[in-house]
Amino acid sequence: MYRFLRLPILLVGLFMAVSSYAANDPQPTLTTEDSLGPEIQQPIEFPHNRHAGLRNPNDPTNSDPLKGGMEIDCQYCHTYARRSAVAGIPPLQKCIGCHQNIESVRNKPRIVELFKYWDAKKPVPWKKVHDLPDFVRFNHERHIKRFVEQQNRPTQEACGYCHGDVKSMTVARRQKTLSMGWCASCHEKAHPVTAAGGTPVGDQAYWYSFQKPAAKPDASGVVKAQGPNDCWQCHK
């Protein structure tokens, strides 16, 4: 008699399973073939790997750019990130500042192009790669402060949370979805207020939002708090 109950039970079960799975995992993945955002035509193909990439593993002391990266810190060029909500692009004078002394690449087409802009006193019209919708206001400063200054994480790791493995790219491309659910998936969790080795700033109470950090460390010995979750943190 329960013969004909099988189908509906199966269907309902399937529906429940799918919906609960979908509800638990709201993060979409990038659907392009190489799991990266679209390729972008920049006025000059800036080789991030050359500047920020790791040094030649065979000869770590050799910083000859032809043989590997130079491991320049992200913040050497993107200096605004730690001081402003926007990371910004270094002013042209910064590129020139180094390149006017590097004779070896002076005649490479990209560098020639760069000097053309300099001579014309025109800024390079770089295209935005991680271009969030206008109503989203991501604050670079806060994230740098939290991860790099407060928790002493390496810059490339901290930046890489959102920007991906830029040191291996030439022209930067998006690696994460940057969807709201993706941002939120981090903010909704309780994180340690300071990581091991991190430097506490002030009395630390001021970066939580809905939940106050616990007064005492939990069993594992860390004080945890949830990331800010007001809509107005990012949308204004």
Add this chain to the structure above:
Amino acid sequence: MSKRNLLALYGNFEEAELVVKELRAASISGFNAGDDMVVKSPIEHPEVEEFLGDKPVYVQWFTLVGAVMGGLLGFFLISGGQANFYMQLKGGKPIVPFPPNFILTYEMFILGGVFITILGFLVCAGLPAKRSSLYSRKVSEDNIAILVEVEEAAVSAIRAIFVKHKALEIQEEAGK
């Protein structure tokens, strides 16, 4: 042993009833009045159940399961959604407030009940189904049809009963 279908049409319900009674009474080998006989009628005759024997209906169990699942799903979907990220206070109310959730649970309860009931109906009534090979459009007008599925051997006995009761029309499936 191959089986064959026979269909007889009758103009009114009383006559059909007599046929059914006789078919049940007659012990014809290869024919089981309980399983092999189907009565098709243009309207719903509660009496059919009486003379065909009480057959259970399971639709209400679907209803129960559907309604309960709908209600539970409703409540937990809503409360979970509220409690999940961007759990923010609204209008000074708790993040998971009961009155609105009950209202929505109530609606989901009904929604689940109705949907699963329909599902149950389709399952229990065996719909959608292919049309059986013997069917007369007169059934959808005013005739009552009696469809039997019998062993080859019993066909003639059945047919005799049909004829005896002055069937308006008898259809017989061609032999295989």
Add this chain to the structure above:
Amino acid sequence: MIDSGIDRRDFLKVLGWSGAAVALSGCGNTSVEDGKETVVSYVEANDYMIPGIGVYYNSTCAQCDAGCSINGRVREGRVLKLEGNPDSGINKGKLCGLGQAGVQHHYNPDRVREPILRNGNKGETITWDKAYALIAEKLTGVKGEEIAFLSGGVSGHLKALLGNYLESIGTKNHFVYEALAPVGVRAANLKSYGVALPRYRLDKAKVVLSFGADFLGSWISPVHFSQQYAQFRKGMDGQRGVLIQVESKMSLTGANADRWLVVKPGTEGVLALGIINALGTTSGEIAELVKPYDHAHVTKETGVSASQIDKIAALLKLRSPSLILAGSAVEGYAHGAQNAAAINLLNHVLGNVGKTIEAPSNVPFPQLAPIVGSTASLKSLNDGLVAGQYKVLFNFAANPVFTAPGAFKFKDNMAKVGFKVAFAHYMDETAMQADLVLPLDSALEDWGTQVPEYLADGMQLNIQQPLMEKLHANTRSMGDILLTLLKQRRADEYKNFEDYYAYLRGSLLQNKGALGAGGSDDDNFWNEALTRGVLKISSSSATLADKAATSGLQLPKAETADAKFPMHFIPGVTASLRDGRHANQPWLQESPDPLTTIVWDSWVEIHPKKALELGIVDGDVVEVTSKSGSIKAQAYLFPGIHPDAVSVPLGRGHEAMGRYAKGYGVNPFGILDAIFDKETGELALHETRVSIKKTGARVLIVKDEGAAGGMQMGRRIALRKTTDQVDLSEEV
């Protein structure tokens, strides 16, 4: 060199800001869009230029003559918002709505962008070189007395430069015209206190009795007075200051008064003398003067009840010091200066001079001191125009075609001039009549210095500096234009000054000793001045006289009603539109008039009683006719006006000046009769008599106020207590 300190002026040039993309599509598109937008980036940037973070520069507000110092927020090379500069003694970090709308003057889409040679209604864009050459050509062979230069009030280095230019072309015909200048008050003050504008100290007064001085709205230095007013309301020793306002049409200040007294238009002086009479503390010639002004007489003339006069007199006696102000509403009559003098007398009687009326600072550099404008000056220009005396007319910072009283027929007279040059920001009514229109930099792109006429807090030289790069390549600073024109005449003398900036910097540095920075390094001094936006200069005080200026004080008898034009016409001066020069700033147009909440249009204020008599209801289009013309506007029933008067606000009714000004409202200047103050020769703004008539049309009044008409319907929204019900002493 890359890293060396970049001069502020050069800096604007090398910034090379690329991001023209302004985020406009606020909240439409929701997906991440890589590579569609360009990043804001610079060629070179100073350390403090961080994308995403605003930089603040100080400058001076040019929206009115008060001389508030502004603090402009600049981000990514664009000025975004103006705020008050806390270092300024005048506005101390605050800024009124008019001042804040200055960015809309700068970004106005209707600015003139190229020099235009006009021929009738057609205009032809020409180059600056051609324009300069044209001026030189037109001036050759023209005698000095055939040239007239009309300007608004000017001060600072621009004034000096202008003076030099006028001298170089040999003319003395500099007409300085301000439509709403307090001329009558100045004259009376000179008589009573020996200075034109003393420092009023509302904050020290316990009672302020203001005769038509809209010091919170539009009078002299409203932001400064508002701050004083706040202090005055808090009061000393928990005793809240009392404000009584006497006027015929309620001003913003009147709306804030504890008692608003409506008087018959023009009889403010009578009431003042009546109060002196009621005080009963005088003797000698003053007592003699006020003797006829007993209660019966005053009540009959002014309409103010005897008990009210006694109450005021009692209050003035009880609380001292007080401050009596004579404002713009009292000076607009043929006996305006007399009116004001009668009111000033009350200060003398109450002994306020020296207490709440203080001596102003002298301006140590007379060449930089402001020349104040008046309508009398326009009148003499107009007379000259009628006589066909002028062949060349320059116009700068004035719009007489719009603001001259209709009786002047200024537009027609101006046509008689052979060559008219207008230095203009917009194609306003006067520029439309000019032959050559030269586009000026906006106040936020320009260099300059300014000395306000009313020095609120000691001598202060205001610095004006560009907040951003020029918006339009072909506009010029007035200073640069004058310098170029001067070089046409006296090339040798000015060859050292590359441009007006160099002139300004040079002459300030030259005088830095006198400016109180004798020892400091040039660059430091200059940078400090730019950073602070104001130069506070120690200076002597003028001497204040306390004269019982009774001689010649004679107020006219009550005049008999004019049957044809029975109503008094009071041109309303609103805080945001003033004489209409900023009517093309949409924030000001859309900012509701505080009293009527009407926007984007003109209206005729009529007292409800009078309206009932005439069968007029809200929104009826009425025709207001004077001897000189007539205007039609919607009626607004207003409980704050004398029943025998109607009022139409000034500032609207432009026929030119771009999309936000043109065609909104009517221009009451056009129906003003040419009646002048007997003493000062100034136009008597309030002396026009009108008749009003329903036209039969009716419109829906565009206002913020809802259908409840400013009533609370018992909802407990805006509550009020009286002073005997509250204890203010404990308040924070």
Add this chain to the structure above:
Amino acid sequence: MKDIREDIAWVKINQDVMKSLENPRKLYWVILFCAICAFGVGVSCEIYQYRTGMGVANLNNPQVWGLYIATFIFWIGMSHSGTLLSAILHLMHADWRKPIYRFAEAMTTFSLMTAGLFVLVHIGRLWQFYYSLPYPNERGIWPNFQSPLLWDAMAIFTYLSSSILFLFVGMIPDLAIARDNMADGWRRKLYTLLALGWEGTDRQWRNFRVTYLTIACFLIPLAVSVHSIVASDFAMSQAPGWHVTSFPPYFVAGALYSGCAAIITLFIILRYTFRFEEYMTKSILKKIVRLTFAIAMVWTYLNAVEFAAVWYSHDEASKAVLIQKATGTYAPFWWGMIFCGSVVPLVFAFERFQTNIPVLFATSLLLNLGMWLERWMIIAPTFSHGLYPWTWDHDQWPSMVQWGMVFGSFGWFTLLFMIFCKVFPSVSMYEVKEMVYHRTLHLKKSEAAEQGAH
């Protein structure tokens, strides 16, 4: 007078009803064309509004809702009588519902669909409508389940889908009849598909009966909840004139009322258009009319209760709204509503009018007008005369865009209804047969009893 003739032949029932599916008359095309035109007006208004912004509707900052929500409630209310009455009468074994319930249920479905359009039309950013749907998404957020609008959406979705299922399930045997009687063609294919292979076997009928009964049981509380939730859109808010405890029953009564009025209207139209005089008898009409009268009096009572409650309360703001309704700008409409809603139905009290078709037709239209006005009078006066006097508006009047969409909605409804009537049997054939059958049995029994008595 009988609800139906007992001697009517079953074959004739099939024929009569199937005839309504045959080639339409000219009049049908005319009506259909008009409906399309009207709908077209509505659609173009919406396109204009979608592109330009809601401002073209001449809504303003206190008056944010306007006719859209008023008409939305109107259509929701209209939807109530069909399914709800059908379900109640089914449970009560009132077999006179049988000839009329099909079109009434169709009316429910279509007016709900029309109401749904108004939700969409009303939304300022229609292109972001999906934000209000609860589904897991990449934003990681859910709609606000505390909002009565969401309850509304949920209730309407449930009601609409349940009504459609109820209508469909009840129609399966008729679809089988249509399938059997239809010549080959797309329609036959359609009916074959929709009939799901129904053959009228005993197993099918058995499950059918239970299912139909169960859904009817669910539909009654559902229908009541739908309109009381619509009422809570208002009653849950703080606005004067809305924050009234009697709103939910008031809305339900109003819904039944307007639905019944609409049933009368459509009854008369169908009776003439498809010549259903045999089935849609005056006797049945009389029953509906009496029911409508009863509901009209309930509505009148609840209306009076609402006014009385406001009048005797200390809520000055609500009182002000009431006074404004009776004397202000909206007074003509408000009194029109009282007249149409409470006075006009008194016609139904007279027996001779209960079967007077022209009178009933006119009256039912007036009732509908009254009920539309009622909804408007709930919305507009509260907005224009709300809590905060400063924002009281100056005689806000809906623009042509709003009127166009209201007009268009009637076109849309008519369009759907006209198509339905041509595609699906608008009288339930098998149930009329049942009705005839049972009445015949009853007749026989009573005849037998009579003879026995002799």
Add this chain to the structure above:
Amino acid sequence: MSVSNLLENWSQFRHTHPVDDKPHDPYKWAMSIDLDACTGCNACSIACYAENNIPVVGKERFQHGQQMHWMRIERYWDEDGREFADQGAQFLPMMCQQCEAAPCETVCPVAATNHTADGLNSQVYNRCVGSRYCSANCPFKVRYFNWYDYPTDDAVWPAEMSQQLNPDVTVRSKGVMEKCTFCVQRLTAAKSVAKSEGRIVREGEVQTACQQSCPTGAISFGNLVNPESRVHKQWQAQQVEIDKDKQTKDEKEEGSELRGYRIFEDMRPYPSVMYLERVRESAV
């Protein structure tokens, strides 16, 4: 959706605001407006236009009641039928009251308006679908709907004018609701600075645009839970408590000498703006 989260933090989800034991800490932004100091000059309103990218709608749309001023200055007359307004007018700046229990929040179908941890009533433009229910339920009617697409309207923001737009504030397109935010962009910036220094925002460190421009200083704004703040002191001096729908001072006799009140307090929205009653001299 984690049901485990629901069960784990159940007690947290059942807290109510502000009457329950859930105090704002460390921030609760609040305002107090001294109506005696307010002169009705409109400087605040224009400052708000400048700071928050508020569109100027023009005469025709204003006539239709579609104005967008987040801060409006209301002017009330005496209602005793006097011939002249000889007691002056009453001005009242009205903007979003940032209610603690905001009626608008519960009714938004898409949760575009919520209560933030620092006590603001947030409005998220990009989430808004434009049902306008919040405005319908707002007792103060301080929510403004974008009836037209102002960003693309050349009469509102021609290319030149659009350069003035504040990049910190989203420009609202058609179909979204907007309202006063207490200049949240300034608050966030100030909080960010303070966070980096490991402290809370100091009194006076952040000002709203209206407060900054007000020539008479009628508007005080600050952190209500910071005992140093002027707002805190004012609320305390006036004995106005945020979580009361009837102030205890009103039952006491000396309370009647205090000027502090909140509009529509008895409807229990718990507004964050306290007004100080206007005072009139009784001697004249």
